[in-house]
Amino acid sequence: MPYETLTVDMAGHVATVTLNRPDVRNAFNETMIAEITAAFTTLGTHGDVRAIVLAGNGKAFCAGADLNWMRKMAGYSDDENRADALRLANMLAAIYRCPKPVIARVHGDAYAGGMGLVCTADIVVAANTVNFCLSEARLGLMPATIAPYVIRALGEQASRRYFVTAEAFDCATALRLGLVSEAVEASELDATVQRIANTLCANSPNAVRECKQLVQDIASETIDTALIEDTAVRIARIRASEEGREGVSSFLEKRTPNWRAQ
Structure with missing residues (x-):
């Protein structure tokens, strides 16, 4: 516009x-x-x-x-x-x-x-x-x-x-x-x-987005049981995400992840 x-x-x-x-x-x-x-x-x-x-x-x-x-x-x-x-x-x-x-x-x-x-x-x-x-x-x-x-x-x-x-x-x-x-x-x-x-731009777009949100969400929070559980949920979720699976696979297979080719 x-x-x-x-x-x-x-x-x-x-x-x-x-x-x-x-x-x-x-x-x-x-x-x-x-x-x-x-x-x-x-x-x-x-x-x-x-x-x-x-x-x-x-x-x-x-x-x-x-x-x-x-x-x-x-x-x-x-x-x-x-x-x-x-x-x-x-x-x-x-x-x-x-x-x-x-x-x-x-x-x-x-x-x-x-x-x-x-x-x-x-x-x-x-x-x-x-x-x-x-x-x-x-x-x-x-x-x-x-x-x-x-x-x-x-x-x-x-x-x-x-x-x-x-x-x-x-x-x-x-x-x-x-x-x-x-x-x-x-x-x-x-x-x-x-x-x-x-x-x-070389990093996973989804991971960059989630990392930015992670800092904003927990920077001022008390490290208690709820926060510990929240961080565990976040890493579990991103491991299972499409870009998470692609990132780990491309690293292990020594190839370029698909988001760099986009």
Whole structure:
């Protein structure tokens, strides 16, 4: 489908969703929020897609919310504000819950809601010149809708600092805190993203989907009898799956599994 604020491209089994409002540093408004939600919902059900790259056009990855959109929200009623905030929250959830692995290709600065986009991704590859900032407190706001993803990606203690100070921090700090998976020279960004995407596409599509869900489901759970039983059910189920049987057979028979030939 055509998009006003995004471009969506396919190369092999990899889809690339690019934020395309470079004149406002890819700040999002209600149109972009709706289009990101639609794009990730659609790509998540697309059988040919095995990985999704989230990128940005222009100097910045994403500067957060569009100021004109924020001015308009200031005049909203409480019900209108809640509905608008819920659309933003649902956009973030659409990326985080997308069954396909998401790689954030961060070439420029990511501020406020832009950090939320980064933190919904499974893998973050950033140019080593990028800066990050949770700037909401400077504007009398708070990063509420992005908080579940930022705290998971950044860690509780670092979030306690950067939520309240609204300090910018560099890519080296983001890498140390675990927000960034790999920090590279800008000239190496595309090759690094492609290498990781190729690795994802070489794996069983079903196993990749189930592994992503596994982490989300058990990361914060207590290791009790119920969780132990749940993990046993999951491995038993995937062993008996079509791709599980094919993967084990191809390994033992020293041949390429059929999903790599697709």
